[in-house]
Amino acid sequence: MKFSGILCGVAAVCSTVSAQYTASRYYEKTSGITYSSITLPNGVSYRISLPAASNISEAILQIVVPKAFGWCGLAWGGHMTNNPLSVHWATKAKSGQKAIVSSRMAFGYNAVPNPYIGATYTYLKGTTSNNTHWQVTSYCVGCTRWSTSDGDVDLTTQSETQFAYACSSVAPSTPTSNTSTFNVHEQNGIWTHDLSIARNVSFASFVSTNPYKGSKRDVEEREWFA
Numbered sequence: 001m002k003f004s005g006i007l008c009g010v011a012a013v014c015s016t017v018s019a020q021y022t023a024s025r026y027y028e029k030t031s032g033i034t035y036s037s038i039t040l041p042n043g044v045s046y047r048i049s050l051p052a053a054s055n056i057s058e059a060i061l062q063i064v065v066p067k068a069f070g071w072c073g074l075a076w077g078g079h080m081t082n083n084p085l086s087v088h089w090a091t092k093a094k095s096g097q098k099a100i101v102s103s104r105m106a107f108g109y110n111a112v113p114n115p116y117i118g119a120t121y122t123y124l125k126g127t128t129s130n131n132t133h134w135q136v137t138s139y140c141v142g143c144t145r146w147s148t149s150d151g152d153v154d155l156t157t158q159s160e161t162q163f164a165y166a167c168s169s170v171a172p173s174t175p176t177s178n179t180s181t182f183n184v185h186e187q188n189g190i191w192t193h194d195l196s197i198a199r200n201v202s203f204a205s206f207v208s209t210n211p212y213k214g215s216k217r218d219v220e221e222r223e224w225f226a
C-alpha cells in the first residue's frame with residue numbers, strides 16, 4: 001500500500017518519503033485481538049480491528065508509539081480537516097493511567113483541533129507505557145462513520161481506505177488531560193490501510209474480554225470532557 005509523507009524523525013532530519021507499505025494481519029497474543037496493523041518508518045504502529053458486520057460505527061484502535069514522541073494522532077479520513085482525529089499521548093503520570101486518547105476534529109489548519117463528541121472511546125487492556133514505548137488501546141464508537149460539510153463517510157463496508165497520521169516530539173501542555181492544547185506536528189503522512197483483514201466475527205468478544213484495568217469499561221472519553 002502506498003505511504004507518503006514528510007518524515008522529520010526525532011533527530012529532526014527531514015526527508016520526503018514515498019514508498020510501499022502494507023498493513024498486515026497482527027495477532028496480539030495477550031489480548032487475543034486480531035488487527036490490521038501497519039508500522040510506519042517512524043516506528044509508530046497503527047492497528048485497527050473491526051466487526052465482521054455491524055449496524056453501529058465501532059472499531060478497536062491500538063497505537064504503539066516510541067517514547068521520543070510527545071503525541072501522535074490518526075486521521076480516519078486520510079487528511080487533517082473534517083474527519084475524526086484520534087490523538088494520543090503519554091500522561092507522564094507515575095501511577096494510574098499512563099497514556100490517553102483525545103477525540104478531536106479540525107475545521108482548519110490554524111488552530112488546535114476541537115474536541116469531537118461524535119466519537120466516544122472506551123479504554124481497553126493495553127493502555128500503558130514501558131521503558132521504550134507508550135500505547136493506547138481503545139474501543140471507538142463513531143470513528144468509522146461521520147458527516148461533515150465535506151459529506152458523509154462510511155468506512156464500515158469498505159475494503160480499504162486512506163488514513164493519515166501526524167506526530168510531534170513535543171508533549172501536550174497538560175499531559176494528564178485529553179482536553180489539553182498541543183503544538184503542530186513535525187511529521188505527517190498518508191497510507192492506504194487494508195480494512196478487510198481488520199474484520200473479525202469475534203470483535204464483540206475482543207471488546208468484552210479486554211476491560212481496562214480488569215474492571216468494567218469504565219474510563220470513557222465522555223468523562224474526560226465532562
Ligand code: HEM
Nearest residue numbers: 073074075079080085109111112113164166182183184188
Ligand atoms: C495544534 C494542532 C495542529 C496544527 C496547528 C496543525 C496545522 C497544520 C498545518 C498548518 C498543516 C499544513 C497545511 C497545508 O499544507 O496547507 C497541517 C497539515 C496536516 N495535518 Fe495538522 N495540525 C495540527 C494537528 C493535527 C492533528 C492532530 C492531525 C492528525 C491526527 C493532523 C494531521 C495533518 C495532516 C494529515 C496534514 C496534511 C495535509 C492534510 O491532510 O490536509 N494535524 N496541519
